Amino acid sequence: MQAYAAEHGILIYDEYVDDGFSGTNYDRPAFQRMISDIEAGKVNCVLTKDFSRLGRNSARTSDLMDEYFPSRGVRYISVNDGYDSLHLNGGAAMSAAMLITVHELYARDTSNKIRSSFRSKREKGEYIGSYAPYGYKKDIEHGNRNRLVIDHNAAHIVQEIFALAAEGQSPKRIADILNEKGVATPLKYRESGNPFFDVQNSPDAPRWTASGICKMLANRVYLGITEQGKSSKISFKSKQVQSIPREEWVRVANTHEPLISEELFCQVRARSVARRSLPTKGFENIFSGIAKCADCGRNMTPSPSRKKGATYNLCCGSYKSKGASSCSNHFIDYDSLYAVVLSELHRLLCLSDEDKKSLLHDLQQADTIAGYPKDDISKAITKWEARIKEIGALSKRLYEDFLYGGLSKDLYDTMRSSYEQELADLKCSVAEQQALLIPETEKAQSYERFIELFDEMTEIKSLDKELLHRFIDRIEVEQGYYAKDIDGKRSKFQKLRIYYRFIGCIDA
Numbered sequence: 001m002q003a004y005a006a007e008h009g010i011l012i013y014d015e016y017v018d019d020g021f022s023g024t025n026y027d028r029p030a031f032q033r034m035i036s037d038i039e040a041g042k043v044n045c046v047l048t049k050d051f052s053r054l055g056r057n058s059a060r061t062s063d064l065m066d067e068y069f070p071s072r073g074v075r076y077i078s079v080n081d082g083y084d085s086l087h088l089n090g091g092a093a094m095s096a097a098m099l100i101t102v103h104e105l106y107a108r109d110t111s112n113k114i115r116s117s118f119r120s121k122r123e124k125g126e127y128i129g130s131y132a133p134y135g136y137k138k139d140i141e142h143g144n145r146n147r148l149v150i151d152h153n154a155a156h157i158v159q160e161i162f163a164l165a166a167e168g169q170s171p172k173r174i175a176d177i178l179n180e181k182g183v184a185t186p187l188k189y190r191e192s193g194n195p196f197f198d199v200q201n202s203p204d205a206p207r208w209t210a211s212g213i214c215k216m217l218a219n220r221v222y223l224g225i226t227e228q229g230k231s232s233k234i235s236f237k238s239k240q241v242q243s244i245p246r247e248e249w250v251r252v253a254n255t256h257e258p259l260i261s262e263e264l265f266c267q268v269r270a271r272s273v274a275r276r277s278l279p280t281k282g283f284e285n286i287f288s289g290i291a292k293c294a295d296c297g298r299n300m301t302p303s304p305s306r307k308k309g310a311t312y313n314l315c316c317g318s319y320k321s322k323g324a325s326s327c328s329n330h331f332i333d334y335d336s337l338y339a340v341v342l343s344e345l346h347r348l349l350c351l352s353d354e355d356k357k358s359l360l361h362d363l364q365q366a367d368t369i370a371g372y373p374k375d376d377i378s379k380a381i382t383k384w385e386a387r388i389k390e391i392g393a394l395s396k397r398l399y400e401d402f403l404y405g406g407l408s409k410d411l412y413d414t415m416r417s418s419y420e421q422e423l424a425d426l427k428c429s430v431a432e433q434q435a436l437l438i439p440e441t442e443k444a445q446s447y448e449r450f451i452e453l454f455d456e457m458t459e460i461k462s463l464d465k466e467l468l469h470r471f472i473d474r475i476e477v478e479q480g481y482y483a484k485d486i487d488g489k490r491s492k493f494q495k496l497r498i499y500y501r502f503i504g505c506i507d508a
Helices: 002-007 029-039 058-071 090-123 152-166 171-181 186-192 210-217 262-270 317-322 334-349 353-365 374-403 409-435 440-455 465-471
Strands: 045-048 075-078 136-139 144-150 226-228 231-233 241-243 250-252 291-293 300-304 312-316 331-333 472-477 481-484 490-493 496-500
Touching: 058 075, 058 090, 090 250, 152 171, 152 186, 152 210, 152 262, 171 210, 262 409, 291 300, 291 317, 300 317, 300 331, 312 317, 312 334, 317 409, 331 334, 334 465, 334 472, 334 496, 374 409, 465 472
Parallel strands: 045 075, 291 472
Antiparallel strands: 136 144, 226 250, 231 241, 300 312, 312 331, 472 496, 481 490
């Protein structure tokens, strides 16, 4: 270019080079600097090797050559293409349009080949992300950048996060614990290589957040599963990215060593670690992730009570978000649930040694699995798996409605989020039920472990999240009904089923 400029008496003001940037991108730093210099009147001639150096978007490049440059009094020369806007004729203008289109087609073909290559790698389970997920690193030592191996400097922190969540700690509390310990955030760790920072002398260091913890707790990469293809560009010409429905993600299992067990992952997901804001200050729902609707399996969520003297009700989350088309409007008074659960734990705590032996014997002799009737397990799994398939089909139709303009972006995001949450709940419920199908020897050990939990306790004065998660797996709340009691008064009757850890439901 310098030789051409010298030969034709063109004075070079500056050179604008954008190495590593696609020609379809017109936000290139050097290109934008050139436009700024043109606007400032510093440049009156633009010289490129060929049209592709100006850009590979035929519409944008034609606009520059036919409208922008002439309106600013800028001469444009493409050396290899023999194009000079100062000496332009019909033949050169026609060939320029064809060459510009050819350059765009080349960019399109290259983009398709790259996408095809990435798709092939995803389907093989090769990790193609720029950075490895926290707790892992790329297997550079063996020359395989598309394979994840455990990063032992951070892996134990991931395991601690899941353990805290399984104990019932909220994402906000987990983040606070990590910050108090001086654990570096994933970004800070990647930059410094040090998994910890000096809490006292680093007041401005990045901190863990509840949203970051929620994303980590929902990431199946820690189960040894690679999930990719979660988003895509709408066009090779655009940087705009669209989300891909969860059921269309590319999932490959056993691509790397897991950091946690599937049982722990499902336990954490079932406890709804990604909680929403509490209804009001001072109220904490200790039954979050434990109280479930007996009909649809969704979490019971807080709602202000209209009853005099009461605080809150726990309502079916499915009915609350979707109405009567999804489930019935059953609810339970929060204080009443608290009193019943406390009473039941007191009853079990006060069992004599002889009563405990009798309980163990009854549980082992019952035609159940960990306290669950075998038929109920089979029916529940079948019902939930059918709903999982139904959600997959609904999500696909939802995406098509959005893609072809029949659905607004806001409504699409709301409905997709609702489906994803229901899908996660159902999959965890299925995993929990399937996990109950254990050998008889393991069942006996589970019963004994449950009794040991109570042997460690001396008294229970009140309930909290930690205590509930220690003893209880879930509480199913059925639809209540009103009837006259023995005194002739109209009262509400409602059935609860408390499923304890290791053993399931005990008939009171």
